[in-house]
Amino acid sequence: MEVLNGTDIPVIDLSLFPGSQNVDIKQLESEEFNKLRKACQELGFFLVINHGINPTLVQAVEGRIRDMFALPAEIKNRAIFPIFNAGYxxxxxxxxxxxxxxxxxxxxxxxxxxxxxxxxxxxxxxQGNPAFCEELNAYRTQVRELSHRILRLLVWSLGVDISSQSASELFEKSYGNLRMNYYDKSTEKEMISKAHTDISCITILYQDDVGGLQIRTKQDKWIYTKPVPGSFVINIGDVLQMWSNGRYRSAQHRVVYGKSNKNRLSMAYFHDFLDEFEIRCPKEMIDKHHPQLYKVVVKGDIVEYLKKTGPNLYNPLHFKI
Structure with missing residues (x-):
C-alpha cells in the first residue's frame, strides 16, 4: 500500500468559532465551519490551534510522563489492574x-x-508524588473542557440542535480516558503499531516532535502527518461515525516508529461514554438520501465486541443494518 510522506492535515483555528452555547445559523455556513465539515467527512482528522490548553502545563506533564515510563519495569508492573482499559x-x-x-x-x-x-x-x-497528581489532574481537566468545546462545534456543524435530547446526551453521559503511549527508540528496525479505529466519540491527541502518525485515506493510502508545535490532533471515533449516520468518518490510523534519536511520546484523551449510553443517530441525520446505516446499540455492545476482537479496523461495520 502506498505511503505518502509529510502530508498536511486541515488546521482549525478555534479562536474563529463562537464560544457560547448558542450559534447563529449564518455562522454554520462560514468558511471555517465548512473547512471543519470537510475534514470530518473526508479524512476524519484535523489539527486545532488556539485551543486554550496551557502550553507550560503540557510541557510539565510530558516531563512527568517521560519520568514515569523511565521507571524500572518491576515498579511499573505494580500499576497493572484487572480492569479493562486501566493502568499499565x-x-x-x-x-x-x-x-x-x-x-x-x-x-x-x-x-x-x-x-x-x-x-x-x-x-x-x-512515598508520594503530589506534583505528578496535581499537574496530571489539571491537564486532564483542561483537555476534558476542550473535548466538550470541540464536540459542540461538531454537533453544530451537523445541523443538530445542541439542546435536543439526542445531542445533550453526548455530554451528559460522557467521561474521558487519558492514555499515555511510549514508543522506544532503541529498536533497530522499523516498528508499526496496530492499525485501528478509536471506539470513542472523539480523540484529542498530543504528540511530540518525533512524528510517525499515519492515517488511512478513503483512497486506501497511508499518509504521514507532520507534528505542528502547539497543536492537538483531533480524530473522529466509531461512536460519532455511528451517531452521525456515517456523515463523519472514523479513520484507521497507526504509528510507525524506531530508528530515531528520541523516544516518542503521545498523550491521547478519549471522549467516551458509559456502557448504557444509547448510540442512536438523531432524526436530522436521516433522510431519503441518507437512510439509517447502523443498528441502535449501547456503548457496552461495542466494548464487548472490542474485547472479543481486539483493536479492530472496522468496528462500525459490525453494527450496520
Whole structure:
C-alpha cells in the first residue's frame, strides 16, 4: 500500500468559532465551519490551534510522563489492574500480524477506577508524588473542557440542535480516558503499531516532535502527518461515525516508529461514554438520501465486541443494518 510522506492535515483555528452555547445559523455556513465539515467527512482528522490548553502545563506533564515510563519495569508492573482499559500495559508484539502495542498507561475517569491518577501514582511512588497528581489532574481537566468545546462545534456543524435530547446526551453521559503511549527508540528496525479505529466519540491527541502518525485515506493510502508545535490532533471515533449516520468518518490510523534519536511520546484523551449510553443517530441525520446505516446499540455492545476482537479496523461495520 502506498505511503505518502509529510502530508498536511486541515488546521482549525478555534479562536474563529463562537464560544457560547448558542450559534447563529449564518455562522454554520462560514468558511471555517465548512473547512471543519470537510475534514470530518473526508479524512476524519484535523489539527486545532488556539485551543486554550496551557502550553507550560503540557510541557510539565510530558516531563512527568517521560519520568514515569523511565521507571524500572518491576515498579511499573505494580500499576497493572484487572480492569479493562486501566493502568499499565507493557510493550507487546502480536504473534500473527507482527504489529505492536506500545508501552502505555491509562488513567480512566473515576467511574472505572476511583481517583485513578492518585491510585496509579501511589503504586508507582509509595512515598508520594503530589506534583505528578496535581499537574496530571489539571491537564486532564483542561483537555476534558476542550473535548466538550470541540464536540459542540461538531454537533453544530451537523445541523443538530445542541439542546435536543439526542445531542445533550453526548455530554451528559460522557467521561474521558487519558492514555499515555511510549514508543522506544532503541529498536533497530522499523516498528508499526496496530492499525485501528478509536471506539470513542472523539480523540484529542498530543504528540511530540518525533512524528510517525499515519492515517488511512478513503483512497486506501497511508499518509504521514507532520507534528505542528502547539497543536492537538483531533480524530473522529466509531461512536460519532455511528451517531452521525456515517456523515463523519472514523479513520484507521497507526504509528510507525524506531530508528530515531528520541523516544516518542503521545498523550491521547478519549471522549467516551458509559456502557448504557444509547448510540442512536438523531432524526436530522436521516433522510431519503441518507437512510439509517447502523443498528441502535449501547456503548457496552461495542466494548464487548472490542474485547472479543481486539483493536479492530472496522468496528462500525459490525453494527450496520
Amino acid at each position: 500495559g507493557p510493550f507487546e508484539v502480536h504473534d500473527v500480524t507482527k504489529d505492536t502495542t506500545p508501552e502505555n498507561m491509562v488513567f480512566p475517569w473515576d467511574h472505572l477506577l476511583p481517583n485513578s491518577v492518585e491510585e496509579i501514582s501511589a503504586r508507582l511512588w509509595p
